[in-house]
Amino acid sequence: MTDQLKKILLGEQGLVVIFLVAFALVSALVPNFLTDRNMLGLLQSVVTVGIVACTMMFCLAARDFDLSVGSIVAFAGMVAVMASNATGSILLGLLSAIACGAFVGFINGVVIAKFRINALITTLATMQIVRGFALIASDGRAVGINSPDFYQLALSKLLGIPTPIWVLAVLFGIFGFVLNRTVFGKNTLAIGGNPEASRLAGVNVDRTRIWIFTLQGVVCGIAGILLASRITSGQPNAAVGLELSVISACVLGGVSLAGGRATMSGVIVGVLIMGIAENAMNLLNIPAFYQYIVRGVILLLAVLLDNLRSSALGRR
Template identity: 80%
Template sequence: MSALKKILLGEQGLLVIFALAFVIVSLTVPNFLTERNVLGLLQSVVTIGIVACTMMFCLASRDFDLSVGSIVAFSGMVAVMASNASGSILIGVAAAILCGFAVGAVNGVVIARFRINALITTLATMQIVRGLALIASDGRAVGINDPAFYQLALSRFLTIPTPIWVMALFFIVFGFLLNRTVFGKNTLAIGGNPEASRLAGVNVVRMRIWIFALQGLVCSVAGVLLASRITSGQPNAATGLELSVISACVLGGVSLAGGRATMTGVFIGVMIMGIAENVMNLLNIQAFYQYLVRGLILLIAVLLDNLRMSAAGRQK
């Protein structure tokens, strides 16, 4: 029994649980394995998946970022409004990425240099940035003037929608960054023990600023793709995204206490979140119940994190 528990709480256990869930759903839910549904499933998790790539770094370094949903919405608004004003999609996308990076960098500076709690800082930023999006649009959706903007989300490569390729690229790039670079090793070291990392020569302040700046940049990319997919800039878009992303990361084995993260686990966590919602849609379950399921998934994720920490403590 202890061996089974060890497997289930490890990275292999997450893969086993995902594989079993996938097989059960494939056999019991009609139309789940059709090409149209699988591509739709992957497209539905693009925003969560892209943002989770850098949320993983935030959590692994003992931080939180609750402003991601607001940055996604604000970046999408900036991209549409700048594109409409300039007549250039490239300028719109560049403006959105610059704004997202700037918001993330401000988060990082306030948290790392002024030592304000990350939870409070990003909670404040979440409200401020969402407010800016609402003020800029007067609380209304902003339509896209250039139909070419839609192609950012509608275009395909090898029959697969471009946003899915973007998400896959982000998983590969940030997986490499986590596992094969000094940046990734320092992130995990800071999460494990910030003071020991500082004494070992790691510039903890600069690292944390860069992590939040990257978080903002990645959110801006997700915001541009989301605006293209929903064919407008929506100031209320991505509401509640932060909780879904954190749930996916923790479900994927990223420790809330910091110091532990794997990109494979995050990918599986994202897919579990997506499959749960996709199955409910296929079974015509009311949207009200989806809030219940997302809440249960978050609770399960935190419970698994506590069990993993307890098991790791016993092993030490």
Template identity: 55%
Template sequence: MSRAMQPEETSSTTEASAPPVVPMHVRAWNLLNKSGIVVAFVVLFVLLSVTVPDFLTTRNIQGLLLSVTLIGSIAVTMMFVLALGEVDLSVASIVAFAGVVAATVITQTHSVLLGVVAGILAGGAVGLVNGVLVARFKVNSLIATLAMMEAVRGLAYLTSNGDAVMISQESFFALGSGSFLGISYPIWSNIVGFVVFGFLLNKTVFGKHVLAVGGNSEAALLAGLPVTRIKIMVFVLQGLVTGFAGVMLASRMSLGDPKTSVGLELGVISACVLGGVSLTGGVATISGVLVGVLIMGAVQNVMSLMNVPTFYQYLIRGGILLLAVLFDQYRRSRRRV
């Protein structure tokens, strides 16, 4: 009798151990969620190449890549801030402040090295203040960085006496205009940034901790993660990298300008959200951010080629940001289903 029951038992065991069948629409959504932004960029790139004159020329592609270096250099660390479930609206002011500090120090000391270091550290100092306000004093990051956006822009004007600071050291200009193997230094710095911060996000304990804190900070705290220290480190990192971006921009402009980069923070956040970084934290991919940066750059490049009036450009950029936020909300609703 036990022998007669054996085949039936084996059959039931096999059925129990079989993996669940994933519906076709769920598999299609998972694939779209992972590669949809890449597909969208490829379609957009092909469409622009066919319809927009001079878009696919070597000179224009080089110009496009150079034009996204400022947003790209900051997006790699804004990705970490957003992955924490926080936001940093002070980056544009940090760019201006770091450029002014670098220009002022170079003018007074005639030392390019001191100027570069001072500009980067100035950005890091602002990032430290942001981090302490958000992590230690529990101030909402939107409010804290909005306040710092105004305060740091004011510091930039005070440091420069309200005017641009001209730089006379020609060796400083090579940082923003020099090239290696036919590729300009700002593009190289972006390539290095995406590689380094992609590795930091995907291959290190720090990256996993950032995503864990952004996914559920209370659970991360109960698991023993130093949540406060992680948040401060991310904001300091954001400040240092943004300070470097400000120094690079000052080198390209040959001056430190307290009025530069107004509205830059919206472009950076748009690129990150387009690239799949969740505004509620816990989700980020470096490849998605790269594609988001390229989409923002391609749209801006085409508007320039087609001589689109400035006020229409504001409308288009605002529409892109709104669509990115709506898409992020849609993705989150799909993940909850």
């Protein structure tokens, strides 16, 4: 009995099983959880983390790390608001936000891949630099959105489902495809598995890593725009600590920090588990302070599970 349980939990689909069990339990035990309204709210609450997790997955899969995502999200949000206020064109605001995100990501990538500076250190530095830019640009204050059309990004609905959730779903689809079915995705996993062997096998390791970080920047730009739209302003202090939630979600989703192992389905489940835990705690009126503890414990358990799973795989 316990052997069979072990096999299920430590197998390929272990995470999905745990997710389904958790979902069923929460649905049964927490009142008002399984309602249309709450489900949409839950999904909307994970949009930022979910979007950024798409590319963080690539980063981690290539044995890299990106701590600057929270700052880029805030900065991109500021840029989107300020640029569209200044030019009167929302499209221009959005494009400049994405361009700024891509630029920061590109710089991260070049420093890490070409100058061989540890990703943790590099992104720790850019995290602070970019946050500084966001604060300077706005003088530390929130910048309100002028055009009501900008709010509509977050408020509009398609088939009764808010646009940000659609964006999230589309990005999940795109990056799932990129990871599994493109040369870029396979090279990312190969680099994470063994960087030197990948290089000697003809993979352009530096270029791939720069692309990963640039994409990460682009995606942070998109997340920043949607966040700004939802909170109806550019906030220089938005998304503080986002990097940790995103990495937690990825790890929870079975992405190996040692590189070489990642699945989109795992990351989606990881994001949802984080969302469900938070949502359920809110519904149960658990004070925010305790929620930190619960989130930490969930993460620890996930990592322990991951450890067990790798040693189970190793033994096979």
